[in-house]
Amino acid sequence: MQGIIPLINKIQEALMVVGSQSCGKSSVLESIVGKDFLPRGNGIVTRRPLVLQLYNIASTKEYAFFSHLDKEFTSFREIKEEIIRETCRVCGDNKGVSTDPIFLKIFSNNVINLTLVDLPGITKNPVGDQPKDIEKQINTLGKYHNSGCSPANADIANSDSLKMARKVDPKGERTSGIITKVDLTDEGTDALELLQGEIYPLKLGYIGMVCRSQKEINDGTTIVDSIKQEEKFFKTHPVYHKMSHNLGISALSSKLNTLFNALDSLHPLKIISDDDIHTSVENASALTPSLFVEEKAFHILVKQQIARLQEPALQCAEQVFTELRDLVSSICLPELER
Template identity: 45%
Template sequence: MAQQQPATFGQVVGLVNKLQQICTQLGDTAGNSILVDKLSSIVVVGGQSSGKSSVLEAVVGRDFLPRGTGIVTRRPLVLNLVHTDDPKAQEYGEFMHRQGQKIYDFEKIRQEIEDETERHLSKGSKVVSPVPIYLTIYSPVVPNLTLVDMPGLTKLAIEGQPQSIVQDLEDMCKQYIKGDNAIILAVSPANADLATSDALRLAKEVDPLGERTIGVLTKIDIMDKGTDCREVLCGRSLRLRHGWVGVVNRGQADINKKMNMADARSRETEFFKSTESYRDLDNTGTTYLANKLSNHLVNEITRKLPEIQSYVDKTIIDYKSQLTALGHDISGNRGKMLHLILTLCQKVEKAFTRIVEGGEGGGERILEVFDVKLKEAIYKLPFDKILTLKNVRNTINEADGYQPHIIAPEAGYRRLIEDGLSLLREPC
């Protein structure tokens, strides 16, 4: 399936992926880091049940993504595909948070995605998080490619989900696709009106001219009889600069019957060849999509490499200058380290004292901040929205469920307190 590419192409994609991983380890994510926003990536967006997961699994040729109802993907998944030259090489996956541990069972990869999501989200009160999970899959049947799988968009919150979930998901997707280097893979079902497509609506907001968007139409095989999407695939009814690709993936019934990827690929090829509306089109099928994405990503990265290299070189020079100004390395001497810390603390104390005792702009300014500005900012915070009877009842039910409490529903109260404290963070 994978198009044969020079080894340097795979190295280029791998280099960018490595830079993304380093940024994540340093706490820099999309929208919050200059370097991350300079790195080209393909971000997959689509509504829930749009066929997004099936597209990704078809590209990989394996079942490995969590499935179910509601919001299944609750954190972005950065999927780095590495093509191995040996056609007999065994496929395996490796997570960044478990470096060095090769996982050959793709069912265990699925379970680890779910477990790592739960581990991360259990630390806070949110049901989704923008912090990505990094997974690298090594296989002889995949192209060199990096994809970011985003949680599916939704139009309304269902029972058990916070009312903010719709906006939270949109904000998260925008964070990843708003940068000029983000290539948007907008997945939409062909059996629904494209005018209502969540993926296209969001893509148009950040890319109004369609210069960074590639459209993917799924579920073509279950369109109403007598209808087709030829006009869209030909770019006549809805034009995108990088065009559209039509795919046919497994339905839920096929998945339940354990249809393998090879059979699904054969059925997809047969469908497009046997359907008059599509048999003369080149932009159909998962194989075409995988090669198109791989070539497009490499071209974008190659075009941006000089800019990335320039930024990295400049940043290294700046940090070296800062290190030089701080003095020589004393990390190996505990006594010198303690002396340096105490000296710096003393300098900070003296500098702060000078500011406080400096009259206007010093102590007066500090007094104004704490006694006037902070007080005004706190009074303006929307605590009333958190403490409405409806929100308190929903929050406690979501956190504690319907169960008797001897004194008070602790988990629910704790979540309400955390929500209130989160409001205080910005003015403080």
């Protein structure tokens, strides 16, 4: 399985995060990685898609590589500087955007094997060097996204990210909702109905999060401290405490890794004991002594273990089929219309 996931990382965009400007997309990605490494500021800061490929390794050393540089990065501050530098190289210094992605691989024992894509925030009116059709360009970038990010203190009915999701996933079967800034709702109100999917149902559901404020970032609040504060907020909140196990960055990371926990958790010998093996060998050989393990016993034991892979394998195949179907349906070539 560890050999398969890096291969999948090369050909898939497992989670594409899209949302309006300043909705907390970058905070979500940084919380998953556990490091402060994405550019921040006013207006549209993410101006090129950032394809972030995470690899879980046994070593305590954390390092990263960009596809456009033959250099190993061990400082996340330098990673941020390189993202800014590479963005400006292609997009200029005045808010221009580009569809040309930046590829970044991070190797750490604190991440899960996953590919994330950070997209430019949805914007309506061009500023600076931005093209007149910037809204259309960003909509095109997010065409295949499957995770919508919206702040809790905004009306979900006007969510641009969910509007984009409906175009490619009208039934809400492949889209997961990330509700940020849950702690910033008006006094006396909460986002419970939204998080429970009662306002806009999604098959994959919603995860609520508390993002670091700009003041906390300026004051030096680390992501580790922020995650602890988020966990405390949900556990002690009069409304959210009952569902706190399904809220926060830990719940989001677990959810994203569910399909892989489904496969990795199937240990080949988990339900087979030494007694089971001994019994199978005796039943297969009956009264005939044998110097080697009976092939029949091997087949019986292996078949029942392979059967346990059926359900997660079918889930994986279904997801691949769905993605391929959507990709083909989006290709407008005369040769394929028939």
